Amino acid sequence: MKCDLPRELLSGYLDGELDREQKAEVEKHLRECERCRNELEELKQLDQQVRTLAIEEPSREFFFQLNRRIMQKVKKKPRSSLFRFSPILVPVAAAALVLIVLLNIQQPMRLVSLDDRILYAEVETKKDLDLQIPELGVVEETLEEKKVMAEGKARYSTATAKREAVIEAEPPAMQDEAVGVLSVEALQIPMDKVVRAIVDSTGKIVKVATGNTIIPEKDTMLENRLQGQQLSPPTVAGRRAQLYVDFTQKEEKK
């Protein structure tokens, strides 16, 4: 007779895992099919051979010390859950990392744009832009903004007359924001050097160089000393702006 009994039914029958209907079907088939009876017998033998497969004995330590070892390990205080890896914290940690990176991007990343230079050139030709340190009683010398980029001056000086009206000196009403800023004196700028710097819109010195050539020389020591120092924030036309400035000391007091 044709044998069409699925092998898995025979295997399931051997394991006693068939439902009543399936079991009855297999038993009916086995009564009629010698081939499947032999097959079932073979599967029984096969299982028996697997069961008798020898196994390497576990060690004495495993027999007698396993409990103690497990207890030693589980009684150890687990690491604080704050520091335990948790998949849910991954996006939080990533967001925190991005935030930290963004917060730590330094101001020099926002160096003066071409527009800023234009404004500066306009200021320079007509009028000193006094970046007054608020503690006037302490600082007798004023910080004077001068030309920074020679080519900038050449390029834009012709346009200054038209725009001068929009440029105003920093209003004196910055007292409240000047708390904690340094005086020019405190900067101890060398008299014998032309010191140039970029002061960001908050008044912080972000870059320092020396010399009056187009490309000033880098002075690492001076930059390290001055970088990050807080001056009163410069403004142009009443708005805070990042500027190139020359630190020079007037021979005559204003």
Place this chain on the structure above:
Amino acid sequence: MYNDIESDDLLIERVKKGDPEAFNPLVERYKLPLYKVMYRMVYNRDDAEDLVEEAFIKAFRSIKKFETGRSFYAWICRIAVNNAINHLRKEKRASVQPIELVEHRLVAKKGDPVEMTRQKVLQEKIAASMAQLPEDYRTILILRVEQGLSYDEISTILKIPRGTVMSRLARARQRLKELFKGMGVQENEV
């Protein structure tokens, strides 16, 4: 001290309530069956012992997730089998040939030297056939044939449907039968 006849559930409840010592009888109860499963999977005594220990530690640490009323052995077996599968994948030792491992350290039947030799050769052939089985076939055969777990328990352990347990077991047996024939293992030879 805990009585050996205390039920798994009772012991687990005590562990959950903060009594770690109540875990000891569970270790005693299941360490050898688990060792056998692990040994069959990795064919290495030290690795099998480590995997058993690791499974118990993991089970202890996540005992609060265990739902009393279910089979603790099936639960810890699932933890151990998953560990073993990861271990095999990491170590790439799935195809290890256990013939040289079946040595004098094995549990051998004492008696007639000729019979002992015959048994040893047979054991080597069976072990080699088992080692050649694909990992999923070997695992399911160990759980069913050697451990005697039900299809439902195996389904829980391997996270596969009950129907898949039945079909995979049938295929595993057919494959092992072919391997036995290839090794010259007689059907009625034990």
